[in-house]
Amino acid sequence: MNAKKVDKFATGVLYGIASIIVLILASLLAFILIRGIPHISWHFLTSPSKTFEAGGGIGIQLFNSFYLLFITMVISIPISLGAGIYLSEYAKKNWVTGIIRTSIEILSSLPSVVVGLFGFLIFVLQAGLGFSIISGALALTFFNLPLLTRNVEESLRAVHFTQREAGLALGLSRWETVIKVVVPEALPGILTGVILGAGRIFGEAAALIYTAGQSAPALDFTNWNPLSISSPLNIFRQAETLAVHIWKVNSEGNMPDGAAVSAGASAVLILAVLLFNFLARFIGKRIHKKMTSA
């Protein structure tokens, strides 16, 4: 009788904990969206930010975030693909592989601020790239590589070994089998991982403060020459991203409508991350359906 009462009580407590967590998320989202969404307008999303006066937007920061994300992915996807292929297809079980796995684990657990400082030291100062998109993208690559590599490896491993045997039996080399049989089969998993990684990169700020810089110089959106300093495509210009902008507005506080701007920018950031999450599920399922039904 007593044990049953305890059981009921404990179940009740567990229900309570679960609902508290749901409540926390609900109130976080409600807070951000209710405070932020009224502030989002076409003007807010497209106009440049202003210091010391109200009415600024986040146009340049928004563009910078997407552009930086794109450059980072261009660098990190091929590398993580190669690394993932090596780990799943070629790596033998020996001490070299052990060291490789340990380094990936260490890299993935490094605080992002340390990765950012390393990028600051190497790219911004020693390589002379200054605060620039390329410095930021390289720092974010380091931040992104371990997770992406692990994701590629797991997706490749999930491919059934008969697929590999079929490829090899047709006389393909191992490399050809991997590229032409295994990777296409693993594509939904890889893509899901890439999109989730994109969400993580999109919101990252600590690694960017000292690599991509904290100011967003005016851009001329009619100038598409990648070498011109005012061109949005130039990868050697400073580029404050949306996440860095939120941090800066809040820690410097010289914007009269700072709270509203950060609420709006946070809402945009969260909506973007939600979108990435949704896309990851949707695209993964879609591709999987397409490939398995064919």
Place this chain on the structure above:
Amino acid sequence: MEDIRDSLTRKSKKAKLEQIGKGISFLCISFIVLVVIAIFYFVASKGLATFFKDGASVSDFLFGTKWNPSSVSEKGTPLIGALPMITGSFVVTFLSALIATPFAIGAAVFMTEISPKLGTKILQPVIELLVGIPSVVYGFIGLSIIVPAVRSVFGGSGFGILAGTFVLFVMILPTVTSMTVDALKAVPRYYREASLALGATRWQTIYKVVLRAAIPGILTSVVFGMARAFGEALAIQMVIGNAALMPHNLTTPASTLTSVLTMGIGNTIMGTLENNVLWSLALLLLLMSLLFNIVIRMIGKKGAMKA
């Protein structure tokens, strides 16, 4: 004859392709290893310069309580006591883990044992969403909700360890929860069946069997969460108040290793003591993350031996 021998002994096009492919993939993986080595080398060389080049003493750095690197004490040694930040980092990390652990275990038990249906339908997406929220957003929320709340309840400015703890609690909760779920799911089904067959209630089964069997996994997830809390920079920097003083209570401004780093590195000149000592903080952060890694490995090994 010569032709045939040649074509048999020479590497075929495919074999060459294979070699190139393997080479490329090995190159990619070595790049990652190289990056890790480079990070350690450069941060260590910068961080150790404080002690070797500027001649500051390690004990001053680790145990000194006065942080003002641009000036010197009466004895002529630079004021580089990092103890306030070290304490700040550890206190917020432990406190947030202390609060987050029961919640995470509770949620994980709920998801695996009590109601898997509600768990996968509601709690799982909720936790994935919480992981996805960027840390600056947490910082902003902390700044606009938690800091004023702490201020109105406890007085003072509201900035401080307590506000930092709450922000970190929400940030590490999803990580710890999802890893604990994995740990609980790894407990074999027949453990539960055996316990229930003996007449134990569900709670007795959970408490006396499932949770105990999953202890190594749960510990790993808590340490993982602590590692994340220790390295978190911006969210904590926004709410902790950034005063490099020894924390005396939970509601006065304090600082952490990461907050001092984010504030300071842009305002100092490369190569000076003021700058080098910041790199020493970064090195400390690096070593701590390494330590967390080692602890996780040790737990993993011990847990594996038992099973």
